[in-house]
Amino acid sequence: MLKKLTINQLLFVSHLLLVVILIAGMSYSRYQSEWESRVNQEAALMEQSVSPLMREISAAVAGRNYTALMMPSQKDTLSRIEQLLFLDVQGTSDYLDNKVCIRYVRETGEIWRVDVSDEELESTKLTRDTLATKLEEENLNHITARKLAFLLNKANKDLSALALSQKLTAEFSPPWPIAPLEDKFALFPEQNVAAIQLPLFNKNGGYLYAVFDASHLYSLKSEIYFTIAVEAAIALFVSLLLIIGVTHWLVAPLRRLAAQMDKDIEQLNIASLEEIHRSDEIGVLARGLHS
Structure with a gap:
């Protein structure tokens, strides 16, 4: 020819x-360099946004302190993190080796426990019913009645929170992968999201897994x-x-x-x-x- x-x-x-x-070779090399730079920058920003939470969350996991993990101020803190769609914290307490699992979803704004068992729910119901029965007894002095009323109110709140956690766990269907990552950072182009996984600081360990909206990153692409x-x-x-x-x-x-x-x-x-x-x-x- x-x-x-x-x-x-x-x-x-x-x-x-x-x-x-x-x-073609130079364009591909330029694309790879530019894209890798943007991805590394995005990963650094994601890590920077959740790093301030790590010590507080690690301490709560160490003591299995669900109150600290699920308080309203924690919801407000998470809602202020831009592009954060989902947060999953899983670890083991440092004292009784109990599992600690909570999740947060921006769409509903809820933080809930993932490890609520039917036995725990029934035990809390029994405690609530016992307190209610004691409060109905006659000849209670004023101080005892106030203490029982306080404990009953707390038991009702705990029971509602446990029931809600069970309900949210059963209904939650994540639109993105939530399995633990092999690496620290991962992109999921099909869902336009990125995920980061950081180890907790407590003795028995655990991890924080966060999913962020990365649509702006793919626009940059x-x-x-x-x-x-x-x-x-x-x-x-x-x-x-x-x-x-x-x-x-x-x-x-x-x-x-x-x-x-x-x-x-x-x-x-x-x-x-x-x-x-x-x-x-x-x-x-x-x-x-x-x-």
């Missing part, structure tokens, strides 16, 4: 192919594609102009020399060609024909 091409075509195609390969495509198109256009110029500079003299060689010896006029004054191989060829 190459034998069918003229020198002009062969030079143009070979140079164009070389330029396309170089531009489209911008990177567009910018690099424009730069590649400009580079290709400039290269085409240079290839055409260089090809013409090389081939045009050869065509003129070939046209002279097609003439009879009496009609040859090599001396009139400007190629005879060139210092490159074309000039050597022209002077050889002239002599």
Whole structure:
């Protein structure tokens, strides 16, 4: 196939192919570098947003302090973290080796326990009923009645919280992966989210798993594609102009020399060609024909 091409075509195609390969390679390298930089920046911002919570959460997990983990101020703190969609904390207490599992979802604004068992729920109901029965007894002094009323109110709140946790756990269907990560950071392009997993500081360990909205990151990806495509198109256009110029500079003299060689010896006029004054191989060829 190459034998069918003229020198002009062969030079143009070979140079164009070389330029396309170089531009494609450089564009891909530029994309990889830019995208990796944006992803690393996003991971750093995500870690920075949840890092202030780590000591408080680790201390609460160490003591299995669900009150500290689920108080309203904790909800407010989590709701103020931009792009945070989901938080999952799982660990083991440092004293009785009890599991601690809570979750937060921005959509509902709820924090709930994941480890509520039917036995715990029944035990809390029994405690509530026992307190209610004692409060109904006659001849209670004022101080005892106030204490029982306080404990009954707390038992009712605990029971409501446990029942709500069971309900939310049963109904929760995550639209993103929530399995523990093998690495510290992961992207999930199909869901337009990113996740980060950090180890807790308590003795028996655990982890904090957070899912963030990363749609803005994928918008940046489209911008990177567009910018690099424009730069590649400009580079290709400039290269085409240079290839055409260089090809013409090389081939045009050869065509003129070939046209002279097609003439009879009496009609040859090599001396009139400007190629005879060139210092490159074309000039050597022209002077050889002239002599």
